[in-house]
Amino acid sequence: MKRVVITGAGVVSPVGSGAEAFFENLTQGVCGIGPITRFNTEGYKVKVAAEVKDFDPEAAGIDRAQAKRTDLFAQYAMAAAIQAVEDSGIEGTVAPERLGVYVGSGIGGMQTFVQETEKLLNRGPARVSPFFVPMMIGNMAAGNIAIRFNAQGPCLPVVTACATSSHAIGEAFRAIKYGHADAVIAGGAEATIIPLAVAGFANMKALSESEDPEAASLPFDARRAGFVMGEGSGIVVLEEYAHAVHRGAKILAEICGYGNTCDAYHITAPQPEGVGGANAIKLALSEAGYSGEKLYINAHGTGTPMNDKMETQAIKTALGETVARAALISSTKSMTGHMLGAAGGVEAIACAMALKNGVVPPTIHLDQPDPACDLNYVPNAAVKVDIEMALSSSLGFGGHNAVIALKRV
Numbered sequence: 001m002k003r004v005v006i007t008g009a010g011v012v013s014p015v016g017s018g019a020e021a022f023f024e025n026l027t028q029g030v031c032g033i034g035p036i037t038r039f040n041t042e043g044y045k046v047k048v049a050a051e052v053k054d055f056d057p058e059a060a061g062i063d064r065a066q067a068k069r070t071d072l073f074a075q076y077a078m079a080a081a082i083q084a085v086e087d088s089g090i091e092g093t094v095a096p097e098r099l100g101v102y103v104g105s106g107i108g109g110m111q112t113f114v115q116e117t118e119k120l121l122n123r124g125p126a127r128v129s130p131f132f133v134p135m136m137i138g139n140m141a142a143g144n145i146a147i148r149f150n151a152q153g154p155c156l157p158v159v160t161a162c163a164t165s166s167h168a169i170g171e172a173f174r175a176i177k178y179g180h181a182d183a184v185i186a187g188g189a190e191a192t193i194i195p196l197a198v199a200g201f202a203n204m205k206a207l208s209e210s211e212d213p214e215a216a217s218l219p220f221d222a223r224r225a226g227f228v229m230g231e232g233s234g235i236v237v238l239e240e241y242a243h244a245v246h247r248g249a250k251i252l253a254e255i256c257g258y259g260n261t262c263d264a265y266h267i268t269a270p271q272p273e274g275v276g277g278a279n280a281i282k283l284a285l286s287e288a289g290y291s292g293e294k295l296y297i298n299a300h301g302t303g304t305p306m307n308d309k310m311e312t313q314a315i316k317t318a319l320g321e322t323v324a325r326a327a328l329i330s331s332t333k334s335m336t337g338h339m340l341g342a343a344g345g346v347e348a349i350a351c352a353m354a355l356k357n358g359v360v361p362p363t364i365h366l367d368q369p370d371p372a373c374d375l376n377y378v379p380n381a382a383v384k385v386d387i388e389m390a391l392s393s394s395l396g397f398g399g400h401n402a403v404i405a406l407k408r409v
Contacts, residue, residue, distance in 0.1 A: 008088025234345025301331025
């Protein structure tokens with residue numbers, strides 16, 4: 001069995017781009033939520049979102065022609081992948097057939113789908129772009145990244161809704177652990193702050209309708225009433241440990257466990273007792289060889305009434321009351337909003353940075369704790385503490401549960 005480490009990280013997010021800036025803003029409690037600027041929200045129940053600010057594809061390393069024929073989700077993925085590969089220094093050190101790409105998206109090119117549908121309906125079939133299909137399909141972020149870095153090894157775009165990039169990282173971990181690749185560029189991306197997606201999520205009562213950006217995303221707070229849509233990308237370079245050491249790479253953290261389960265319960269609602277989530281935590285910790293080390297959990301923590309109560313119970317079930325109450329837990333979605341298919345990627349990076357820097361980011365705006373959510377959710381201010389192991393938990397529509405375990409190296 002091979003050991004697997006993170007040697008590079010890239011982030012495009014509502015609270016900053018680049019892993020260092022992203023984590024610094026998390027620890028400072030910077031809120032990336034604000035009024036929606038992408039479209040006129042008159043007539044919409046939802047007025048706020050966590051948008052990526054001032055994104056420039058060319059400045060991110062994507063040439064203008066490529067950007068014009070690439071959906072925004074794939075641009076975010078490419079920008080984060082470029083950061084991660086540069087951060088790792090891996091380019092040119094691994095054979096192309098031993099380099100993989102596991103990058104997914106929960107929804108894919110919805111912006112392109114809507115734009116080209118409008119062209120079809122208003123201007124006729126001849127006006128639909130010949131790039132429509134390759135811009136829209138959800139595997140194209142992975143495909144474009146593989147082309148950019150000549151990654152000829154395993155390439156797998158995972159699609160498991162809000163658990164997408166956690167599953168992508170977990171499956172990449174297994175590919176390296178069992179010898180199928182020496183390194184994998186892994187994570188996810190999303191870009192769905194558009195009228196159709198906002199209306200759809202709002203009408204299923206999933207989104208917060210608060211117009212106050214400071215009172216919209218409220219994980220584990222008694223006032224919580226839905227999640228806030230976010231966007232962006234989180235990408236890591238995973239590498240076989242001996243390969244990384246041999247080339248003198250810096251190591252952010254080690255991936256040491258992965259849990260993958262399904263609630264098999266409901267298309268959107270979590271299983272009330274959190275059995276599937278608890279089992280995913282147990283699997284990740286068992287593979288990691290957890291034996292009571294100081295633990296940080298970056299919770300799924302969406303700020304929906306059902307999720308946060310269920311997730312609290314899942315943590316207690318998996319860890320037992322004593323260990324659960326000793327753990328430090330936070331939801332960085334209180335700052336980034338819910339980045340959907342990109343969430344697990346940026347949250348795994350937050351875990352790696354927390355291990356590296358000895359700082360646990362807070363859950364901001366946690367001013368009225370829910371009695372049903374009675375664990376230590378690191379309210380409002382970061383905590384400086386040396387943790388030995390971290391869990392990144394993601395739960396997706398369809399009952400998909402993914403938990404990644406990381407430890408310090």
